[in-house]
Amino acid sequence: MTGSYLSGIFGSSPVRPLQEHMEKVVSCVSELIPFTDAVLAGDEQSRSRHHQNIIAMEKEADTLKKELRLQLPSSLFMPIDRRDVLEVLTMQDLVAGGARDVAGLISGRNMRFPESMSSNYMALVQRCNDACAQAYIAIKELDELIETGFGKTERERVGGLLHELDEIEQDTDEQQVVLRHELFKLEDELHPVNVMFLYKIIDNTGGIADRAQRVGSRLQLMLAR
């Protein structure tokens, strides 16, 4: 006999699960760094191990995503729009998907990077990882946002974090331009199919930062309501 319906009024907030999902996504993306290391060093064993890690974590993130979707009935009254929550979640999930696709492409075609591009490509991967980490920092602010009832000071703070995220994403754009230019110069020396896929990998890698930034834009929409 519980005898009280008061406790029933507090639904389970989507904030914690959303943050947990992003945490998983970030650790998935950060696996790209040792993965790329292995690719550049030509260490197939290590590459395959990290590839498996990425796949596993992407799957875990996917499970978390499905769980959160199920626990968001429309009878919940929340300070953040239900649709915004779902869209942030989808976008977060796409970030992990991006990491998985890049790793899949490289592993599947057993690809190598031209020596001259290695360090720049690694820098791009790292910067993309920074973008995800920054998006996660912003998502972690949701606790504080709700605590302050979306107060102005806190909104500005999150705005600042998202601004940094934008800057990181711009860095990755510039890095991509440089990489493409380098690849263009090497085009004649390389097998055409490889060139095609290298362009695609640069694109997809940059896409990870792009998606991380879109997580931020969705968060911004939540604040604006």
Add this chain to the structure above:
Amino acid sequence: MEFALWYLGLAAAFGLFMAWGIGANDVANAMATSVGSKALTIKQAILVAAVFEFAGAFLAGGQVTSTIRKGIIDASQVENNPELLIFGMLAALLAAAVWLLIASSRGWPVSTTHSIIGAIVGFAVVGIGVESVHWAKIATIAASWVVSPILSGFLAFFIFMSVQKLILSTDDPLKNARKYIPFYIFAVGFILSLVTLLKGLKHIGLDLTTGQSLMVAVGSGIITMAIGIAAIKRIKFTPDEDVDFRFTNVEKIFGILMVFTACGMAFAHGSNDVANAIGPVAAIVSIVKTGVVAQKSELATWILLLGAVGIVLGLATYGWRVIRTVGRNITELTPSRGFAAELAAASTVVIASGTGIPISTTHTLVGAVLGVGIARGIGAINLRVVRNIMLSWVVTLPAGAILSILFFFLLKGIFYTGPEI
């Protein structure tokens, strides 16, 4: 009256049973928010509940009791047959208590206030006559059931907004929390004592003018504030804890504030809900003592005491377990919003108590929680609960009425000696 002693004994027993039920079940709703937000441990909550439910019931329970005793039924209709009113009030008590027992064992959302009002109106309409009910009064009460959650929602909204402006959404929340929270503590002490004093403490031999009441209320507000400031000084602040969640230390100060609003909530609950148990008892006692349906007699102090003791008994035997269960289920509420909800609800309930209007403490609290939610302060609120409250209206009023009618005819069949009607 032939069975006078029987009536008195039954009235005391049923009243005690009802008060026990309120303590066992209803108090949990008033205390659980404090336990859930970890402002109080379960032991502290029980202590606070026992002391302040008792104080609220004993000091400020008289007005609502008098409404239930003589405000709902027009006694002139039964002048020749005062026993009918005795049967009715006994039946209403038993009906409400039984209905509460059934409903809460099934986890249905019911309100003690709605049960007893439904029960009283039920027996009066069937047993005495439709015209015996003061329908205007019933309309006021019913309207207050709608108004009280809304009012407390508004209050909670503005209290939370003020907290946001003054403390949470500033550059140095910790400093501002130290600065402003004592004033909220003052408000708790001031409002509770003012309403209690204005409505008179004649039954304990204290009769103050409005001016005197105001002064005493300010004084008690200041004393409360001083205790609060001392408690805040004793908090240990650990900057490390703010790394993960930047408001951990600020919430500690709100935790102190919430201890006070929890006291206020228990006081308010006692002052309004004790009447559900002892209002009918008081009616029976005055009829038995005078042999007529007296409208002017004073409320005997021992009846208030009976209700207060009953509530504490219920709390001690069963209520603490319910508080623990409900508190465990409330995890999303931090003290900064728990206090806003409690202060709003307690103020609303105490004002209703002072005006003599029986309202549902739980519904008022739910309204307050929604108010904080509208201010974007709570992670997720389950709106199905609001629907359940509507449902509890539709079900509880007739259920209380039907049971009460059954018991009325049963009692009449056993005891009635008057002329055929």
